[in-house]
Amino acid sequence: MADVERNPGENSVASGAMERLTEEFWDRYRRLYDAIADDNLPTVRRLDRELTSALSALIDHQTLDAAEQQAQFTALLKLLREQADDASSVRNNADLIELLLRRYITVRTRPVDQKGLPALSAPVRNGVLDVGQLDTLAERVAVVTTDYRYLYANASDAERLKRKPHELVGRHVREIVGVESFNGRIKRNLDRCFAGEVVEDTNARETDGKIIVIRRRLTPCYADEKTLIGALVVIHEGPDRRRRDN
Numbered sequence: 001m002a003d004v005e006r007n008p009g010e011n012s013v014a015s016g017a018m019e020r021l022t023e024e025f026w027d028r029y030r031r032l033y034d035a036i037a038d039d040n041l042p043t044v045r046r047l048d049r050e051l052t053s054a055l056s057a058l059i060d061h062q063t064l065d066a067a068e069q070q071a072q073f074t075a076l077l078k079l080l081r082e083q084a085d086d087a088s089s090v091r092n093n094a095d096l097i098e099l100l101l102r103r104y105i106t107v108r109t110r111p112v113d114q115k116g117l118p119a120l121s122a123p124v125r126n127g128v129l130d131v132g133q134l135d136t137l138a139e140r141v142a143v144v145t146t147d148y149r150y151l152y153a154n155a156s157d158a159e160r161l162k163r164k165p166h167e168l169v170g171r172h173v174r175e176i177v178g179v180e181s182f183n184g185r186i187k188r189n190l191d192r193c194f195a196g197e198v199v200e201d202t203n204a205r206e207t208d209g210k211i212i213v214i215r216r217r218l219t220p221c222y223a224d225e226k227t228l229i230g231a232l233v234v235i236h237e238g239p240d241r242r243r244r245d246n
Helices: 002-006 008-037 041-060 066-082 087-104 155-160 173-177 179-194 241-245
Strands: 140-145 150-153 199-207 210-222 228-239
Touching (some): 066 087
Antiparallel strands (some): 210 228
């Protein structure tokens, strides 16, 4: 393979280190849940500590190439799926996700706008996702993985969905918005974004006799030049200014 041919010694060591850390983590994970099934409390406590240490080692590892970055994200996303029903675990894992988002995620943007609608805030600085800014935005912001699960949701998005941010992490979008909504424009727009397209979408709904315009922008998120993690979804809801101005 090209990476191996380019620098076989370095990539071999890097891949070996990540493989070892990943195997150690999942070995302890399986043993912990076996001990839980056997109601072996002393072993559960010991393995829980070991699992925490193994996860920290996996996440703290400074990756040397795209393959290692992908391995880190893959391990964490798999863990999210495994523990999606465990609120405390998801809450703890959400902190690790934010760390990786800060470390790796980049967003490719281009100037786009739509007639008469306010420009969306851009939670991106020099092409890198500015995670620290996301919770300060009035707009709803989420990062959705390529298997349609929430990797991140800011406070505005979670409030609109009547959830807390950590309650969305790891959940399938279909579970949150409903099958009909997901199978319609949501999945279609996500799939377009996963194919590399920056998607702009606008629709309106009537609430208490007022027209609310909902504008969405979906931008591909990458861990490197080639590794697609998912979609950055920014949603702005506001009054129909076009009608008011006419």
